[in-house]
Amino acid sequence: MLALIGVGRSVLAQGRRRLRYLPLARPVRVPLASLSTPGRARRFMAQGVSPPSAASPGEPVRVNGMVARVADGDDAPDRFRAVCVVCPHEQCDVDVVSPSDLDPLVVEEIGKVSDPVYLCPCHNSTFSMADGARLGGPAPRGLYQFRVTGVSGTYVEVGEVEEDVLLFF
Ligand code: FES
Numbered sequence: 001m002l003a004l005i006g007v008g009r010s011v012l013a014q015g016r017r018r019l020r021y022l023p024l025a026r027p028v029r030v031p032l033a034s035l036s037t038p039g040r041a042r043r044f045m046a047q048g049v050s051p052p053s054a055a056s057p058g059e060p061v062r063v064n065g066m067v068a069r070v071a072d073g074d075d076a077p078d079r080f081r082a083v084c085v086v087c088p089h090e091q092c093d094v095d096v097v098s099p100s101d102l103d104p105l106v107v108e109e110i111g112k113v114s115d116p117v118y119l120c121p122c123h124n125s126t127f128s129m130a131d132g133a134r135l136g137g138p139a140p141r142g143l144y145q146f147r148v149t150g151v152s153g154t155y156v157e158v159g160e161v162e163e164d165v166l167l168f169f
Contacts, residue, residue, distance in 0.1 A: 021147050021160040024048050025060065029155040030067050035080060039116045039129065041068035041096045043085070046146065046158065048166045061166050064093065065146050066118075067158055070130045075151045082146035082158045083118065083132040084165055089139040092122035096129065109136040118143060 025047045034042045043066050050059040067082040085093045097119040099112070106124050107113075117135060118127040125137030132143035149159030 019145055020163040021145075022048065022051060022163050022166055023160050024158070027149065027157045027159040028065070029157050032075065032151065032153070032155050035067065035069045035156055038069050038072055039096075039098075041066045041116075041129065044082075044158065046161060048161050050166050051163060054167050061169055063144075063161060063165055063169060065158065065161075066094075066096070067146070067148065067156055068096075068129050075156075077148045077151050077156075080148045080151065080156050081129070081131055082148055083127070084144035084146065084161070085118075086144065086169070087120040087122065087125055087139055088141050088143065089120065089123060089125055089137070092120050094118040094120045094125075094127065094143065102126075106136065 028044045028046045030042050030044055046063050046065055048061045050057055050061050064085045065082050066085050067080055069079055070081045071079045073079055087094050096116050098116050099114060106126060110126050116129050118129055123138050125139035126135040127143045128135055132145055134142045144165045145162045146158045147160035148156060150157040
């Protein structure tokens, strides 16, 4: 269900924007056992390198992210989704909030949800856990994205990050 809601909203909110990804300096590996249930997320810290088009190319860029299982089933990479935790509005860190803990004003804006969402505590921007798409609030776009590049028997590997993160962070 989480995946279906997210996919639908993603098409509306971000579907026409093609993201460009660049490899991290070193892939991040998150224990698979900690992502056994849809809606559970796990924080991680990643390091990339600013690209040639950046003002200061070749510089290390540290980015905090969160990876979540977004669908039941096997452990294929597309069952997981990773986002940058930095809100695109004014750079507060988002967190995972369950539907029962959402402020009524937020629910009024985004509608009733049955799955956890990412919520920015500063000005209540909300984002789909399924794909990071913006659901409501002042954020100008969805959360910046990582790409899950593989899953082994014991870990989920996050190996790439949206280029804009390495340009603007
Ligand atoms: S910083 Fe996140 S909504 Fe303003």
